[in-house]
Amino acid sequence: MESVDVAVLGSGASGLTAALAAHGQGASVLVCEKGEQLGGTSAWSGGMIWIPNNPHMRAAGIEDSREDALTYLSSLSHDLIDPALAEAFVDHGPEMVQWLEASTPVQFQLVPEFPDYHPEFPGGKPGGGRSLECPLFSYDELGEHKHRVTVGHNYGTAPITMEESHLGRAVPVQVTADERVRRAERDDRGCGQALIGRLFKGCIDRGIEIRTQCRALELVVDSGRVRGVRMLGPDGPFEVKVRGGVVLATGGFEWNRDLVRAFLRGPMTSPVSVPTNEGDGLTMCMRIGAALGNMREAWWMPAVEAPGGPDGRPQIHLFAAERARPRSVMVNRYGRRFTNEAANYNAFGAAFHEQDVARFDYPNLPCWFVFDQKHLDAYGFIDSAPGAPAANWVTKAASLRELAVRVGIDPDGLQSTVARWNQMAARGVDADFHRGESAHDTWWGDPQVKGCPQATLGALDTGPFYAVEVKSGALGTKGGPRTDGVGRVLHVDGDVIDGLYAAGNVMASAMGMTYGGAGGTLAPGMVFGFLGGRDAARRSRQDSA
Numbered sequence: 001m002e003s004v005d006v007a008v009l010g011s012g013a014s015g016l017t018a019a020l021a022a023h024g025q026g027a028s029v030l031v032c033e034k035g036e037q038l039g040g041t042s043a044w045s046g047g048m049i050w051i052p053n054n055p056h057m058r059a060a061g062i063e064d065s066r067e068d069a070l071t072y073l074s075s076l077s078h079d080l081i082d083p084a085l086a087e088a089f090v091d092h093g094p095e096m097v098q099w100l101e102a103s104t105p106v107q108f109q110l111v112p113e114f115p116d117y118h119p120e121f122p123g124g125k126p127g128g129g130r131s132l133e134c135p136l137f138s139y140d141e142l143g144e145h146k147h148r149v150t151v152g153h154n155y156g157t158a159p160i161t162m163e164e165s166h167l168g169r170a171v172p173v174q175v176t177a178d179e180r181v182r183r184a185e186r187d188d189r190g191c192g193q194a195l196i197g198r199l200f201k202g203c204i205d206r207g208i209e210i211r212t213q214c215r216a217l218e219l220v221v222d223s224g225r226v227r228g229v230r231m232l233g234p235d236g237p238f239e240v241k242v243r244g245g246v247v248l249a250t251g252g253f254e255w256n257r258d259l260v261r262a263f264l265r266g267p268m269t270s271p272v273s274v275p276t277n278e279g280d281g282l283t284m285c286m287r288i289g290a291a292l293g294n295m296r297e298a299w300w301m302p303a304v305e306a307p308g309g310p311d312g313r314p315q316i317h318l319f320a321a322e323r324a325r326p327r328s329v330m331v332n333r334y335g336r337r338f339t340n341e342a343a344n345y346n347a348f349g350a351a352f353h354e355q356d357v358a359r360f361d362y363p364n365l366p367c368w369f370v371f372d373q374k375h376l377d378a379y380g381f382i383d384s385a386p387g388a389p390a391a392n393w394v395t396k397a398a399s400l401r402e403l404a405v406r407v408g409i410d411p412d413g414l415q416s417t418v419a420r421w422n423q424m425a426a427r428g429v430d431a432d433f434h435r436g437e438s439a440h441d442t443w444w445g446d447p448q449v450k451g452c453p454q455a456t457l458g459a460l461d462t463g464p465f466y467a468v469e470v471k472s473g474a475l476g477t478k479g480g481p482r483t484d485g486v487g488r489v490l491h492v493d494g495d496v497i498d499g500l501y502a503a504g505n506v507m508a509s510a511m512g513m514t515y516g517g518a519g520g521t522l523a524p525g526m527v528f529g530f531l532g533g534r535d536a537a538r539r540s541r542q543d544s545a
């Protein structure tokens with residue numbers, strides 16, 4: 001039977017960081033990935049990581065401290081954040097960045113001025129600094145392995161960093177035509193592709209094998225200690241024995257309908273992650289008595305479903321920056337606004353889960369994004385570039401009344417909501433939901449006027465008008481096995497389950513219901529991968545000594 005020091009299950013950023021960290025401690029490592037390609041949702045992502053007090057902030061003279069970071073997280077906790085995990089994340093994040101930069105091809109740079117997601121809370125950073133990303137990475141460096149990384153539809157293989165996008169800067173760095181050609185020739189990729197490409201290159205350099213189409217099914221436990229994993233590979237079942245430990249990095253359970261219904265606190269119909277994230281790690285842990293935590297939470301994300309997805313299914317788009325732009329509102333079936341449309345996507349989940357206790361329903365689902373012609377001309381919409389017509393799946397009508405009738409919104413409600421919104425926009429104050437008061441809202445709005453209320457406030461007064469239904473989605477779930485501060489999984493009876501670690505969306509998140517800032521999900525995943533991988537390797541060394 002095959003045996004290694006450390007087996008890592010799942011090849012997203014959490015899993016690959018665990019593999020590198022374990023190898024850095026001298027361990028032999030095998031990574032098993034269920035999908036046909038590697039990288040998971042991490043490879044589809046924006047690739048930003050949120051690391052308070054990071055070395056790049058210090059180098060740029062931006063102040064931060066352990067105390068500020070912990071104050072910030074605790075101010076958002078609602079008693080759901082385990083202080084020991086928050087401390088482990090804040091204490092070891094900068095160390096993980098330094099170790100990856102010194103020991104692997106992974107490098108980071110600031111995404112300049114990107115505000116935290118609740119920047120006005122105590123310890124928050126309205127001027128940014130905690131969000132990092134990788135510089136572009138040439139996929140030519142992966143040689144024969146370059147096609148092994150999965151590519152998502154939101155960011156694709158774009159040769160652009162966040163810093164060069166409207167999200168990252170008020171005035172994005174201009175890329176010359178010559179430079180664009182060079183980037184295409186080198187197959188340079190940014191965002192999550194750069195992050196996973198660099199982590200993957202680190203694995204290749206170290207000879208770490210990543211076996212795709214290998215689904216972990218069951219943990220092998222002997223005398224209370226995890227000693228191996230049963231897998232299903234392309235050639236049938238096989239078993240891997242481990243000396244140090246197993247690191248679970250199998251992502252969340254967002255694609256498993258039964259688990260979603262069993263655990264999440266409210267409706268979530270449109271996950272945007274890789275569909276192989278079906279909660280396998282969670283069920284493997286439940287089977288051996290792991291303690292669970294944070295089960296009702298996800299990284300919530302409003303989503304828009306367009307035609308053209310795989311196997312006749314819809315293509316699910318994140319719906320983030322669009323909501324923050326002027327000349328738009330979101331309304332429920334009564335035609336009423338129900339929240340600050342420009343709020344961060346994770347916090348927005350709470351607006352979807354609000355209940356009307358008299359009617360005993362979710363009044364804000366379904367809901368619609370409504371915008372006018374000037375919005376479309378200025379910003380485009382999903383697949384339509386600015387100035388282009390809207391796609392034919394977007395409902396269009398000459399008047400707000402007609403639009404409302406077509407999609408099923410109360411027309412009187414919509415008309416009076418838009419009339420009130422237009423008055424408030426003219427005054428520059430959203431007296432109802434405070435849109436535009438936070439540095440967050442004005443950063444995500446119109447890139448030309450970043451930082452001003454006008455970046456997000458603006459009247460809907462120029463027909464035709466448009467509407468699209470917005471769904472309750474998620475980047476991934478964030479509940480699972482509880483761990484200690486080094487990522488060791490805990491048993492329901494309180495002890496550590498010897499030889500078992502968890503990192504990323506499979507684990508009970510160190511962030512509770514919170515999303516600290518851009519990069520708030522990948523960062524804790526990678527930090528706990530780093531800690532767990534390292535500890536599993538040490539464990540294996542101790543045993544063989």
Ligand SMILES: Cc1cc2nc3c(=O)[nH]c(=O)nc-3n(C[C@H](O)[C@H](O)[C@H](O)COP(=O)(O)OP(=O)(O)OC[C@H]3O[C@@H](n4cnc5c(N)ncnc54)[C@H](O)[C@@H]3O)c2cc1C
Binds near residue numbers: 014015042216251
């Ligand atoms: C478009 C988009 C943009 C985003 N941008 C950002 C961003 O900029 N910053 C940020 O912090 N977050 C971002 N996110 C969210 C982020 O991508 C995820 O939260 C993160 O990738 C989760 O990492 P993970 O390692 O836990 O899981 P994943 O990266 O999803 O990896 C889990 C892997 O485990 C595999 N697996 C599942 N079951 C098994 C099994 N039984 N055996 C073996 N393998 C298994 C899966 O196939 C998958 O490859 C974004 C998400 C999307 C979709």
